[in-house]
Amino acid sequence: MTEDSSPSARKIIHVDMDAFYASVEQRDDPTLRDKPLAVGGSAKRGVVAAASYEARKFGVKSAMPGVTARRRCPQLLFVKPRFDVYRSVSKQLHEIFARYTDLIEPLSLDEAYLDVTADTAGIGSATAIAEAIRRDIxxxxxxxASAGVSYNKFIAKVASDQNKPDGVFVVRPGEGADFVATLPARRFYGVGPRTAERMSALGIHTGADIRAQSLIFLEQHFGKSAQYLYRASRGEDYRSVRPDRERKSIGGERTYAEDLIVDDDLRNALEHIIDIVWERIDQNSTQGKTVTLKVKYADFQQITRARSVSPPVQTRADFERLSRELLEALLPVVKGVRLLGLTLSGLESSPGGLIHDPEGVAESSPVQESLAF
Known part of the structure; x- marks a missing residue:
């Protein structure tokens, strides 16, 4: 951090669209409104990319096999994703953000961090800005959209999920540590099911339980995540909102509610990930030399397979071909697959392009004290 920085004086909003893909489909097709809807997959095969809130009431969620989703909700409707439409809506969304701040850090098509400390629009408070953005949307x-308002990125992101859908949650300076103490350990970044099980075995169930541990204890049991857990459990996160940070790779992955073992189910799941990752590649106007496939099996064994090419991958067709070839080389699988992921690395900007790093960690920048929460 720079000496004149004051992270606790930042005003950060995390905006997260509500069931984005499904909500766009329901908006554009009145016959789908108020009905349980799954984007992607089908009743026979494939994986759900997104689920409407009506479907979520039945336990349908993203990354769930279509067969399981239909079993949980027999009346579930399936529609194919329209990523060109989602990208167009995302562009409109970011135009709304830009009315209130230049410091926008996109995480995906439907969510972003906004640093509104400077209050360039003269609204008067971070909460009022969040409400104005939601009203415009x-x-x-x-x-x-739902929004979390706080003094750092971690708390703002968690807060945006507190009053979903269509709500705002504010955590002010001085409230962060108490708020984090009540969170289930599973809500911390990087704490997946396996880590949560290890924590539970150690008697760690909440943010307060994490905070009660020494840094040495956390390092012994959680390695590289220890510093993050130690700080986050105290309501601390020094990352600034960085719109334009160079990154080394772009990727995406999905963990599945049920292990995939049928070849066609794996192929369909891969197509969904290709859609997700290419959307991010296209959004960043970049190209790369190496495609990497990540596979985690039911027994948690993890492998990666990669292909490097020259010239770099420049088209979706090239990315699809390399991704499919990497998967086909592993088929058939003899044990279930619980996670698939794809990454494009060795990045370079296309002409006129700019590579964003939505998860970049950087030094703090000077902030102003004028805006209230």
């Missing part, structure tokens, strides 16, 4: 895009 509702009135102009006919969609809803």
């Amino acid at each position: 509702r009135n102009e895009l006919f969609l809803t």
Whole structure:
């Protein structure tokens, strides 16, 4: 951090669209409104990319096999994803963000961090800005968004999930440590099911339990994650909102509610990940030399397979071909697959492009004290 920085004085909003893909489909097709809907997959095969809130009431969620989703909700409707439409709506969304700040860090098509410390729009408070953004989204895009408002990125992101859908949650300076103490350990970044099980065995169930441990204890049991857990459990996160940070790779992965073992199910799951990752590649106007496939099996064994090419991957067709070839070389699988992921690395910007790093960690920048929460 720079000496004149004051992370606790930042005003950060995390905006997260509500069931984005499904909500866009329901907006554009009135016959789908108020009905349980799954984007992607099908009743016979494939994987759910997104689920409407009506479907979530039945336990349908993203990354779930279509067969399981239909079993949980027999009346579930399936529609194919339209990523060109989602990208177009995302562009409109970011135009709304830009009315209130230049410091926008996109995480995906439907969520972003905004640093509104400077209050360039003269709204008066971070909470009022969050409400203004949500109002613009509702009135102009006919969609809803939830927002978390706080003094750092970690708490803002967690807070945006507190009053979903269509809500705001504010955590002010001085409230962060108490708020984090009540969180289940599973809500901390990087704490997946396996890590949560290890924590539970150690008697760690909440943020307060993490905070009660020494840094040495956390390092012994959680290695590289120890520093993060130690700070986050105290409501600390020094990352600044960085719109334009160079990154080394772009990727995406999905963990599945049920292990995949049928070849066609794996192929369909891969197509979904190709859609997700290419969307991010296209959004960043970049190209790369290496495609890597990540596979985690039911027994948690993890492998990666990679292909490097020259010239770099420049088209979706090239990315699809390399990704499929990497998967086909592993088929058939003899044990279930619980996670698939793809990464494009060795990045370089396309002409006129700019590579973003939505998860970049950087030094703090000077902030102003004028804006209230």
